[in-house]
Amino acid sequence: MINQTAEIMDESAVRRALTRISFEILEKNHGCRQLLLAGVPTRGVPLAARIADKLGEVEGFRPPVISLDIGPYRDDQPRPAPPDVPGLPGLAGCTVVIVDDVLYTGRSVRAAIEAVSRMGRAGRIQLAVLIDRGHRELPIRPDYVGKNLPTAQNERVQVHLTETDGEDRVSILKLN
DSSP states (O other), X not given: OEEXXXXXXXXXXXXXXXXXXXXXXXXXXXXXXXXXXXXXXXXXXXXXXXXXXXXXXXXXXXXXXXXXXXXXXXXXXXOXXXXXXXXXXXXXXXXXXXXXXXXXXXXXXXXXXXXXXHHOOBSEEEEEEEXXXXXXXXXXXOSEEEEEOOOOTTEEEEEEOHHHHXXXXXXXXXXX
16 A cells, blocks of 8 residues: 655656766766666666767767666576576677666666676676665665665655656655
């Protein structure tokens, strides 16, 4: 049962957060020529595409974006053995930025790191999230954060993006 909903970010706040993340990525990596953005479905993929678009505007080069299937690598659901994943050409030495909407326990990120590792040996793996809500179960910390949002266990963060939901906003739902 939902008792209360509060809007945390509107469209302009989401845009500002992604712009800031994009500039931080450029600064930390000295450009974007050696980057690959890997979005975690569902909302990490359009977020990664938006970041890539901003990087392309600023640098004149848009890094590639892939959708990263983490399903076979999740440890919280029974799954068949992960498939053999062919390596990505040029992955060696490149920096892979995993992009997700909300960082919570860290389990999705762990699965994403494993999925990237199955594709080849990246030079570095970094993490960008729109919302970091805490409550980690694994020792994982994002490199780039749009908004830190401490939450209680009975709260849920809901990210809406134009590409998937018809609007950009982030809200927090208090559940009983």
